[in-house]
Amino acid sequence: MNKLQLIIAALVAAFSLFSYYGSSSVNPITGEKQHIGGMTQKDEVAMGLQSAPQMAAQMGGITQDARARALVSQVGAKVVAQSVAAKSGYPFKFHTLADPRTVNAFALPGGQVFITMALLSRLETEGQLAAVLGHEVGHVLARHSAEHIAKDQLAQGLTGAFALGSGSMDATQLAQVVSQMTSLKYGRDDELEADGLGLRLMAEAGYDPRAMIRVMQILEKATGGSRTPEFQSSHPSPPHRIEEIKAKLAKVYPSGVPAGLTP
Numbered sequence: 001m002n003k004l005q006l007i008i009a010a011l012v013a014a015f016s017l018f019s020y021y022g023s024s025s026v027n028p029i030t031g032e033k034q035h036i037g038g039m040t041q042k043d044e045v046a047m048g049l050q051s052a053p054q055m056a057a058q059m060g061g062i063t064q065d066a067r068a069r070a071l072v073s074q075v076g077a078k079v080v081a082q083s084v085a086a087k088s089g090y091p092f093k094f095h096t097l098a099d100p101r102t103v104n105a106f107a108l109p110g111g112q113v114f115i116t117m118a119l120l121s122r123l124e125t126e127g128q129l130a131a132v133l134g135h136e137v138g139h140v141l142a143r144h145s146a147e148h149i150a151k152d153q154l155a156q157g158l159t160g161a162f163a164l165g166s167g168s169m170d171a172t173q174l175a176q177v178v179s180q181m182t183s184l185k186y187g188r189d190d191e192l193e194a195d196g197l198g199l200r201l202m203a204e205a206g207y208d209p210r211a212m213i214r215v216m217q218i219l220e221k222a223t224g225g226s227r228t229p230e231f232q233s234s235h236p237s238p239p240h241r242i243e244e245i246k247a248k249l250a251k252v253y254p255s256g257v258p259a260g261l262t263p
């Protein structure tokens with residue numbers, strides 16, 4: 001084993017760790033300390049705007065259904081305008097994708113939110129749409145994409161250092177498995193956090209937060225097959241999420257959800 005090789009490997013590992021752990025910021029909405037590399041809010045917005053047309057094209061483009069587009073834009077705008085999201089500084093935009101088969105919704109960093117016609121057509125109330133969009137806005141506010149990018153960079157740096165230091169393929173594979181396991185775990189935590197933020201946003205916007213429970217049931221029914229949309233891939237199962245949603249609602253509304261909210 002070459003000594004210089006080991007020193008370089010150690011330096012690469014140290015640099016990767018320093019880049020990741022050396023910079024942190026407190027998220028003003030979740031109050032959590034986050035490692036997001038050097039990524040700024042401006043970077044996130046630019047990244048989202050840049051990849052939005054490509055994302056839309058991959059999923060059949062934007063729907064021709066003007067009523068559906070208007071509904072999604074209006075409910076999305078309401079969820080943002082009347083909640084803490086309005087103060088976040090992200091320019092939110094809500095897109096309706098033509099895809100009639102893939103039941104899905106997702107958010108790009110910086111505020112570009114998407115829902116497919118396949119999911120929209122399965123929703124029964126405006127409140128359920130607010131729940132889906134609120135969950136996605138929650139991912140943006142919690143800066144989950146930025147966290148994932150920073151974590152990927154750390155994993156790549158450490159994997160490279162490991163390969164360099166050991167010179168062995170097996171070790172590299174091991175490092176990859178470790179990094180995949182950590183990103184899976186974070187995927188689950190992110191979903192529950194986005195659910196929690198979604199509940200808060202929709203309630204602030206005047207929607208009955210219990211609508212999110214029904215959304216989980218619709219998703220479970222719709223995605224029982226082989227497709228793994230954002231809502232389910234590497235994510236907790238809908239029944240688990242329903243339990244968490246019920247627990248959060250009981251905590252925020254100990255004497256029951258107030259009457260008169262939009263269902």
Ligand SMILES: [Zn+2]
Pocket residue numbers: 135139190191194230231
């Ligand atoms: Zn999600």
